[in-house]
Amino acid sequence: xxxxxxxxxxxxxxxxxxxxxxxxxxxxxxxxxxxxxxxxxxxxxxxxxxxxxxxxxxxxxxxxxxxxxxxxxxxxxxxxxx
Numbered sequence: 001x002x003x004x005x006x007x008x009x010x011x012x013x014x015x016x017x018x019x020x021x022x023x024x025x026x027x028x029x030x031x032x033x034x035x036x037x038x039x040x041x042x043x044x045x046x047x048x049x050x051x052x053x054x055x056x057x058x059x060x061x062x063x064x065x066x067x068x069x070x071x072x073x074x075x076x077x078x079x080x081x082x
Contacts, residue, residue: 009035009036009040010032010035012035012040013031013032013035013036013040013042014028014031014032016031016035016042016043017031017032020043020055020056020062020065021061021062021065022062022065022066023062024062027062027063027066030066030070031066034051034069034073038051043055050072051069051072054068054069054072055069
């Protein structure tokens, strides 16, 4: 991966994060970490449906979304309960 590729991935990931209400520096870095591990389509319904479910839940605060993503990744948990 070239520097330009990495810059493009970071820009796309940060735009994706903003579309889910993730805007603080700390939360953006946390989201970027996922995008670097799972690829540029992280949070896409077809690529990472578990992440899509969490990120598209409007009632969750950004840090709650990220905590659930981390919980799912670590423990296989994180489904949003009605």
